[in-house]
């Protein structure tokens with residue numbers, strides 16, 4: 001996991017993967033931060049919210065939600081679920097990007113509740129309820145949409161993660177929250193959710209239970225509600241109707257697969273460990289609980305407390321029992337890396353990559369441990385890992401690409417390869433939607449790269465797709481594409 005709930009004043013661990021990602025997009029995200037201001041809420045901790053990327057959690061979320069996505073006619077491979085810490089919310093812009101607050105996941109009792117909420121969001125997406133462009137314009141959100149569009153375009157061009165970083169920001173939640181759904185749209189999303197759940201052989205009980213458990217939110221004034229319930233107004237009538245319809249379905253009594261129930265608890269433990277204060281994890285997962293989940297959560301909490309030795313002892317004990325779990329190896333690598341033990345971190349991350357070679361983020365972790373060793377020989381190995389990660393990630397919008405490119409630039413720089421270093425920086429800027437810098441670095445890269453090589457052509461493509469000036473175009477013409 002790449003936690004980023006760390007406060008800015010924390011020492012080394014604040015330099016986690018996604019923290020850097022978020023910093024990298026600061027200029028774009030800022031546009032949304034200002035617009036989000038009106039939706040302050042006592043529950044919201046927006047200023048601490050940030051994106052997190054995690055292979056294990058991403059897999060669990062997809063395992064839970066994909067059947068409902070498929071029932072709704074979506075291709076799960078096209079669906080990205082972005083995680084934002086310290087948010088009790090779920091939202092969707094279109095049917096390809098879902099944003100999910102980790103607080104909401106932590107508050108679900110079982111997979112069926114979360115699946116129900118996501119099916120409801122899918123219903124909003126299918127009904128184009130979020131595409132209320134006119135309303136957004138009226139609300140003065142045009143500049144924000146513009147940056148949003150830029151991000152999506154960059155992602156569509158295969159360059160990566162601008163949309164991920166942007167959409168996953170808490171400010172985007174705020175933007176949606178300023179609009180909210182109508183009661184009629186809620187009723188339609190509920191109905192669609194029941195349809196998707198039934199079609200995929202699942203019960204809508206979780207959706208009913210979830211809304212019912214939070215029924216008291218309706219007595220709060222809007223400003224005191226969790227944002228999710230500001231966007232999705234609940235009422236007694238609505239819940240009663242939803243329950244009646246859910247109970248009529250043939251699959252109302254279907255229950256979650258026990259394996260999925262266990263994975264759901266792993267996901268919650270990991271989120272609590274990484275995003276809540278360590279004391280919360282120690283309180284919930286007490287020392288005398290020797291289950292895998294409790295040991296995992298405590299290992300993460302030790303790490304968050306910078307108790308490196310305790311964390312490593314806990315992790316090694318887990319690895320003795322579960323030597324083939326790539327995520328425990330990943331955690332070990334992360335603990336060692338942030339303790340500046342980069343060689344050992346590399347070995348641990350190598351294990352995680354060997355166990356799960358198809359996961360780009362694991363390759364990026366490994367490369368990061370290699371680059372940090374400041375050894376030109378390691379730089380070559382890191383470049384191989386990063387190129388592989390970027391290639392794996394190309395159609396995915398999960399926010400990892402920009403960081404991979406930044407590391408790639410560092411690795412090339414350490415070898416004195418200026419052309420490729422600048423091209424990697426151009427890719428990184430392109431991935432976060434910073435077209436001006438992307439173009440400048442791509443122009444510089446062209447000065448160093450062999451003419452007509454694939455990388456030279458890639459640099460030219462970046463210039464051409466990032467609003468070149470007449471002057472740029474003239475220089476392109478002089479040197480040839």
Ligand SMILES: [Zn+2]
Nearest residue numbers: 181186189232
């Ligand atoms: Zn809704």
